[in-house]
Amino acid sequence: MLTDPKLTRLDNFPEIRVVLRSTINKDKVSVISGGGSGHEPAHAGFVGKGMLTAAVCGDIFASPSVDAVLSAIVATTGKAGCLLIIKNYTGDRLNFGLAAEQAQDIGYQVETVIVGDDISLGEAVEQRGLAGTLFVHKTAGHLAEKGKTLDEVAALARKVAGQTYSIGLSLEEGQKFQNPEKSRLSKSEAELGLGIHGEPGVETIDMKMADALMQKALNTLKKYLPKKGKEYALLLNNLGSVTPIEMNILLASFHKSDLAEKVKFLVGPASLMTSLNMKGFSISVVTLDKEIEEALTSTSDPAAWFIREYGKKEPLQSPKLPDMLPFDASTNERFDRVFDAIVEELISAEKELNAIDEKVGDGDAGSTFAAAAKKLKKLKAKLPLADTGELFITIGRILAREIGGSSGVLLSILFTRAGNSYKKEKHLGKALLDGLEKMKEIGGAREGQRTMVDAMQPAFEVLSEDGNLETAAQKAREGANKTKDSSTFKTLSV
Numbered sequence: 001m002l003t004d005p006k007l008t009r010l011d012n013f014p015e016i017r018v019v020l021r022s023t024i025n026k027d028k029v030s031v032i033s034g035g036g037s038g039h040e041p042a043h044a045g046f047v048g049k050g051m052l053t054a055a056v057c058g059d060i061f062a063s064p065s066v067d068a069v070l071s072a073i074v075a076t077t078g079k080a081g082c083l084l085i086i087k088n089y090t091g092d093r094l095n096f097g098l099a100a101e102q103a104q105d106i107g108y109q110v111e112t113v114i115v116g117d118d119i120s121l122g123e124a125v126e127q128r129g130l131a132g133t134l135f136v137h138k139t140a141g142h143l144a145e146k147g148k149t150l151d152e153v154a155a156l157a158r159k160v161a162g163q164t165y166s167i168g169l170s171l172e173e174g175q176k177f178q179n180p181e182k183s184r185l186s187k188s189e190a191e192l193g194l195g196i197h198g199e200p201g202v203e204t205i206d207m208k209m210a211d212a213l214m215q216k217a218l219n220t221l222k223k224y225l226p227k228k229g230k231e232y233a234l235l236l237n238n239l240g241s242v243t244p245i246e247m248n249i250l251l252a253s254f255h256k257s258d259l260a261e262k263v264k265f266l267v268g269p270a271s272l273m274t275s276l277n278m279k280g281f282s283i284s285v286v287t288l289d290k291e292i293e294e295a296l297t298s299t300s301d302p303a304a305w306f307i308r309e310y311g312k313k314e315p316l317q318s319p320k321l322p323d324m325l326p327f328d329a330s331t332n333e334r335f336d337r338v339f340d341a342i343v344e345e346l347i348s349a350e351k352e353l354n355a356i357d358e359k360v361g362d363g364d365a366g367s368t369f370a371a372a373a374k375k376l377k378k379l380k381a382k383l384p385l386a387d388t389g390e391l392f393i394t395i396g397r398i399l400a401r402e403i404g405g406s407s408g409v410l411l412s413i414l415f416t417r418a419g420n421s422y423k424k425e426k427h428l429g430k431a432l433l434d435g436l437e438k439m440k441e442i443g444g445a446r447e448g449q450r451t452m453v454d455a456m457q458p459a460f461e462v463l464s465e466d467g468n469l470e471t472a473a474q475k476a477r478e479g480a481n482k483t484k485d486s487s488t489f490k491t492l493s494v
Helices: 066-076 090-105 133-145 150-162 210-222 244-255 258-262 290-297 333-348 350-358 365-382 388-402 405-424 428-443 453-465 469-482
Strands: 007-009 018-021 030-037 054-060 082-087 110-115 164-172 189-192 203-206 232-238 263-270 279-287 307-309
Touching: 018 066, 030 066, 030 090, 030 133, 054 066, 066 082, 066 090, 082 090, 082 133, 082 150, 090 110, 110 133, 110 150, 133 150, 133 164, 133 232, 133 279, 133 290, 150 164, 150 290, 164 210, 189 210, 210 244, 210 258, 210 279, 232 244, 232 290, 244 258, 244 263, 244 279, 258 263, 263 290, 279 290, 333 350, 333 365, 350 365, 365 388, 365 405, 388 405, 388 428, 405 428, 428 453, 453 469
Parallel strands: 030 054, 030 082, 082 110, 232 263
Antiparallel strands: 007 018, 018 054, 164 189, 164 279, 189 203, 232 279, 263 307
């Protein structure tokens, strides 16, 4: 179903799958592309003012029929003529090519441009069409929108196709909906240079970190690029199931390369021409000149096309924050042993706490506490162990800056307030209770809601009154045990 009012389809869907603009000016050149489905948003996602006039969609990874292509030509083409942009695959060449011949026979002016931007197998073989085809869509669509002649539109499309270079790299092939094939790659392998239908690439390579994989792809790509004095637009394409954070990691890897210095514009990282759920990416670059740059950056309707300036910027100087260790180091023999016992206990409990957290959360509580303990252990010699107030404030700053997750922040609040409170009144129990109240105020939890507050609250209350450590420990254990009983749970209001 089409929800964009600027788009429509021919009414003999689904036998004929043609997506086209709802309003067509036949005094301008019609720009048509297409191919098998499974590459979304290509090709229908690039229909709109400034790009394609129509897209013809076949079955999954199968070229549309001659009749479908011919229908698109007849539905959109006037005296200005039509340009067919064809990715270099046998089925597409045959069906689009025969449709062009039939259209010419009945009086339509039709030109074709075949795009083979995949350089992975070298220039001595037929080069497949990859995501670099979108550069041709955009530049041809731009000239057509300006009212240029078919010869002018086709000439620019051929020029762009001739100076566009692409290569793909994937950790696994996309899986077809019917009759999925067994992967030719193991979990420790990746493949360089495979096609958008899962066709074998040029090389099976070892699985490595993003920087190494990106550089491997670029090393192959750069063999075919002009050697000197050129600027490029880069298209970083998600082949299907790479997560957004991984795509940005790949962009960061590209940013470290020497080719990044020559890139002026960036399209993506985004899903632009996919291969079902293939877990991989492709890189396309086109050599820029004034005409191509203008065409690529002109406004257009398709939301799937987004281009922006690209360049390396120097980072801003970070503001100076208060020192994490603001106090002089000092020692306290009695507390030194207590400190060691606490940090070792937290480190040793990492797996147990993670296992408990997995039952209700994301399973990282133990790792958070262990990381805090390891950091404190590392900094022990720099801590003001002889001054409780200063120590608590320092621990608060360490937890806030070094430890992730909500637990680190909550405990930082507790220790910071406790440290400031202890400076005013030299009472450990009252200081801890004051810190807990501040943590509850900001965090929102209360006793009885099955959080660490259930153990802290009764223990700190004992310490604030008579200071009996054994009783405080007993109350903490009782509070902790209550968190096991779901019948005591109270909903935390937000």
